Amino acid sequence: MEIGLTHYLVLSAVLFCIGLFGALTRRNAVIILMCIELMLNAVNISLIAFSSYVVPQLLTGQVFAIFVMVVAAAEVAVGLAIVLAIFRHFSNIDTNDINLLRW
Amino acid sequence: MGQAAAFWIMAVVIVVAAFAVIFLRNVFRAALSLILCFIAVAGIYITLSADFLAAVQILVYVGAISVLIILGIMMTREVQKGSPVNKMQIPAAIVAALLLGILVYVVTSTPWSISSQAPLTPTTMPLATKLFSENGFILPVEIGAVLLLAAILGAIVITREK
Amino acid sequence: MKFERYGIGIIKGMAVTIKHLLRHPTVTQFPDQRLNISRRSRGNELIWSREKCTGCATCAKTCPQGAIEIVTSTNMAENKYEVETYRVDTGYCIQCGLCVEACPYDALFMGYSYERAKYRRAELVQSNDELLESPSRPASGYFHPEIAETLPKQTLLVEKIVEKRKKK
Amino acid sequence: MEISSDKDYIYTSSELDYQEGQLIEEVKASSRESIQDPDAWLDEELKRNILLTSVDWVLDWARRSSLWTAICFPACCAFEFIAAEGPRFDMSRFGMEILRASPRQADLMITAGTLTWKMAPNVRRIYNQMPDPKWVIAMGACGISGGIFRSSYNVVPGYNKIVPVDVYVPGCPPRPEALIYAVQMLQKKIAKAKVVPDLSELPNPLRKGKK
């Protein structure tokens, strides 16, 4: 079977849903961050697939993927900083136990 | 032929690794699966003839983001506790499955206007022109740079010892 | 860390090591080349002289270890002690040389050789004839200046280098 | 400037001390007899003229020409060992300059110094941590028999109470040359070892019925 755009989009959807499920159910803050990374990757796959199949000469999708990576990097930096700060305060990064928005 | 084989291998690796990320009890191994997933995604990019992005994917995700995450794991030392789940498991599974169904339905039923042109192969130069030319994405690039700076400053401020 | 000296210290150190790379190493390649060890060297095995030994056991008394075991019997005919066994456990001996110093009859000498490694613990215990002087077991000049004169002059690392410098 | 120690030790270590004491007593009780020197068969085998295959020769050559030393330097002999490593005698000529701080990567333990009962469990642990094949050289009088300290209350009379010893080097401490000579003796011993097992001695499933 020839591989087409649909395959990539379905793969992207599957990856996104796995990430979503993980992000909703896990209690470890670092795992949640990792799941968000998975979702962002899923988005990237679909963006590049669109770019490659729909507008192959324009590369707009790839440019968007680069911006997504920038956002991902920023998110990880800030997210981990928050996780570390929480850990320092509570000695714990279980999201169920961290219900006070202050420290 | 080659592209199909590569796609299926990468797709299976990605899905398995992604499941490993959320289901492994050992957080460190989950992070390692995440790295595997990232590398496989880079492979997917290559099948889509986005070679520059594949290199950037490895550089940014494997070289920086995963390393940071592992640093976070080592510093928080949460491995003994594993990755516990909350009570939302069944509703979350239903939501995820529903979303997956809708997405797959939409993807398969939409008639995409697929171009017949071959994709650009060395993408480095055109990407650069696209990003930095005057009528390209120069403003978003600047905004992205500011965002990164803000994120770094924010991270430093949050983790700083008072 | 402040590079107040702009890395000059690092460059100086690098120069020293590179100088050593070009200089001749100070190695003695042991099994092929041998150093003449000190004339007073306290080697690994005692040399015992059966003729001079009277069996007074001063050495055994002085030994801080108790490494020397001496069994004597009285010889009525010549009115002296006869040494039956003279046993030294080289595994105990620390080569302090106190026994050689104490021997009133000059019957004990330090060994001059050092290649005395063994595969078995039991082989380290030596007695009677194994302790006698032989070409493979020369005596050292420790407390015996007359023997020291006959031994070769000690190789000194200092002289080796100084002479080389003068030649250049 | 705080001079008096006003703060207690953060980590209370009394349990650890207690455990260590138990371990030492255990080791002390279990090592009354000295371990037999390994490869006592060497002479008899030599008489029988064992045949070494060329594979054996290559493997023995590799083993004997890169003996990496584990760091186990309790006392005085360490300095003669370092002298043997140093610029004057240079054991690195035999490929021995690599001192492995981790016993996992070492082949040879040179027991340079007095062994006390408090240290004995650690030495045994180092020996157990070394991967096979491994060798031990007992260096100096203390290593062989406890030497000058053997009548003391805390000294193990010889390393062969704790680990099997391949070569004994007398001396207190032995000269570096004596140590190099011992290493060469060990190399000779390694050269005689048979690495590849003899096929005829292995249980052969085909010949099972005949026996």
Add this chain to the structure above:
Amino acid sequence: MTVAISAKEIISQLNTKFPGAIEEAGADSVLVKSDSLLAVAEYLKTAEGFKFEYLNYITAVDYYSYFEVVYQITSLESNRSVVLKARSYTRDNPTVPSVTGLWQGADFQEREIYDLMGITFEGHPNLKRIFLWDGFPGYPLRKDFNQ
């Protein structure tokens, strides 16, 4: 030249300051009662004219009938030294006050004496065996120790 202060020189001052603290005055040492050892030592360390702020060593000797703990202290300024001694007359649980509060360097040495001689130092922050292990039978430096 470090001058050892003779006992006569020091004893008059100590007697007026701490009456009854001096048990016996030797030729070049002062034997102090063990319960007033701390006070005497602190006085010698801080008082003008003495300033013995450097502790050379502490050791203990087993004389069968009593244990004697020996302290040598030196004044770096005036280059003088004095030997203090304290005795404990029991063999079961000999006790001497600890001087770690005055001289930090006494820490390990007192632990050593506790370990090898079995003398307890009251007030030592971390008095446990230093060289031998927990559970070693007896105290090796005592004269009646046999293996």
Add this chain to the structure above:
Amino acid sequence: MTTTRELTLKTEPFVLNIGPVHPSTHGVYRMRCTLDGEVVVDIEPVFGYLHRGIEKLAEERTYTGFIPLTDRLDYISPMSNNLGYCMAVEKLAGIKVPERAEYIRVIMAELQRLANHCIAVGSMLNDAGAYFTPFMYTFRERERIVDLFDMVCGQRLTYNYMRIGGVSQDIPGEFLPALHKLVDRLTIFIEEYENLLKLNEILLARAKGVGILEKDTAINCGISGPVARASGIKWDIRRNDPYSIYDRFEFDIPTCENGDCYDRYRVRIEEMRQSLRILQQAMKQVPKGPVKADVPHLIRPPAGEAYAHIEAPKGELGYYIVSDNSIAPYRCHIRPTSLINLAALRQMVKGWKVADLIIIFGSIDITMGEVDR
């Protein structure tokens, strides 16, 4: 300062055992370090892995038979140990040592100081991570000194040279010319060695201001030797309580103010220069004469007690001997320089990183043989 840290950072301190077998603990020494990340929160030293009971063994040996045991105390500087012990017994028995023996003793002690500082400086820099090079260089120079010891007494490490009332044998004829060459050579070598790392920026960064030992703390802990002099205590027993014939020589006592690792390194190098000065003076003055007083082999000193101390390379080394007029000492206590110098270690390393802990420990220059005895 303690409270603020507790409020902001709740990382989990964990315990790391450094030793007893570790490349840079200089023997078998163990530090139970409580670390917070890389920062040392607390250490608890654990000794005794080389405790051989020398003080007990002394009570079983004769006075002369104990001399070989002193070699094995501080096995980097056995000559100084021999000297200290013999002086204590001489003080106890009231023996006068002949002039020539005194000179030989001083020469040996100063050579020993050179050899010891070679090791001390080299191993400290090795701990700083300069892959064996400084250590090899200093070890080569130590070999030159050891050659001379070997010539005099026939052993390379455990000399057993001094006797009660003198030395065991006279120096051989070729000794003094060799010593001349050695002194010339060492002067050149010290310069070369200083070029190697003295002003190296990385070494300055690693050692300067690291592990500061304040003067008050040093006095309070009883620190002696180069470590104390690096903290600014001008105290040298060779000067303040001259023993043997040290009052005849001209030499300076090098001191520094800061008391950090770098100062300890510099003080040692400077002391090596001063030792060379003493050697130069002593070489010229050696008189002729006997080398040993008439002392019986089994000496029985009168009952009493004596404490003799010398300035060993590591600091004040003292022997406290109690005699009961028998052939063996009743009690022989050794003032362990290394053990007492370790007393301040805990204060010095608190708050520094693991790498600093290693270099601070290296700069104190201890020998486990002397710590545990």
Add this chain to the structure above:
Amino acid sequence: MAIFDSALIQPLAMQVTPPDWPGGYWWHWLFFTVAIIAFVLIMVMGAIYLERRGMGRMQSRLGPNRTGPFGLLQPVADAVKVLLKENIVPTTADKIVHWLAPVVAFAPVLVIFAVVPFQNGAMLADLNIGILYVVAVSSIATVGVFMAGWGSGNKYSLLGAMRNVAAVVSYEIPMVLAIVGVVIVSGSLSMNQIVTGQDIPYILVQPLGFLIFFIAACAEINRSPFDLMEADSELTAGFHTEYSGMKFAMFYLVEYAEAIAMSAIIATLFLSGWRGPWLPPWLWFIIKTFVVFFVMVWTRTTLPRVRIDQLMGLAWKFLFPLALINLFVTAIQVVVWPDISQWIFVIVNIAIAAVLILLWSKFFKLGQGRVEV
């Protein structure tokens, strides 16, 4: 090295892009895969030999000379012996991670060589993003290292891995910035085109970039003075403390293969790769690689190790700003004066580099002191 005979390579070198006929591409692929593995193994053995002999001579020793002629077979003996050793997995280890770590560390290092040109066009794949590929792939190798550190279940290993993660995250940035300077001047990311564009070696055009890249490369591959993660005087053997037998051999190989890879990349980027008169190009390439490696050995022999906070400080406060300025200056030069002879830039850039280094040396301070606990 007959496999690099130009007669063999030239026809293949033309086929850097997949040729038309089937099978040709695969032959090319197979040939270069085998050649790269052989090359890496032989170069690593040469490197080990060079390091041990060179270091020995610098320490006034000899180094291995008994095994084979001139000790040339020493690395072979080591390799055979290590492969035969018993394989130990500690009970506290995370077994899967422990087993996988050496493989993960080893694979990327081999893969790096795919884009290194041994000769004009003689490479596995002339990727148009060559240098980016190198940076990306080399960052995977560090994953293996901290897998090893984590999976061993040993505190020393864990500390080593933590240090490694911190160092790699910091040093990637100045390294990439230094590479960007070269890329701007050459106008291409392809390794082969960078070499063909180097009429003047870029070490002259980009002196500051070279310095930054060299230091960052040393830190990235843990060569001394930045070998903190296996600092043997602090952490016994760092991340591979618990490794023995074949797995340790892999790490040992990785250590030197990484050094060789970095030397090859430095030779390609800054020393004009395979270009040179008289000698065949592949020989020039190998000579240049070994020269760079020798400098690494030389620094390892001489310099002490820096501390972890000094390492980070050096990256962020010294290299990072200098790399930014270097990038800025290079960009201005290339954009504003595109047609000027590069020799002028050589002079200008060397002057700028000197001034910048002097300035930063004057005002920049590294390393914190003690943390109050």
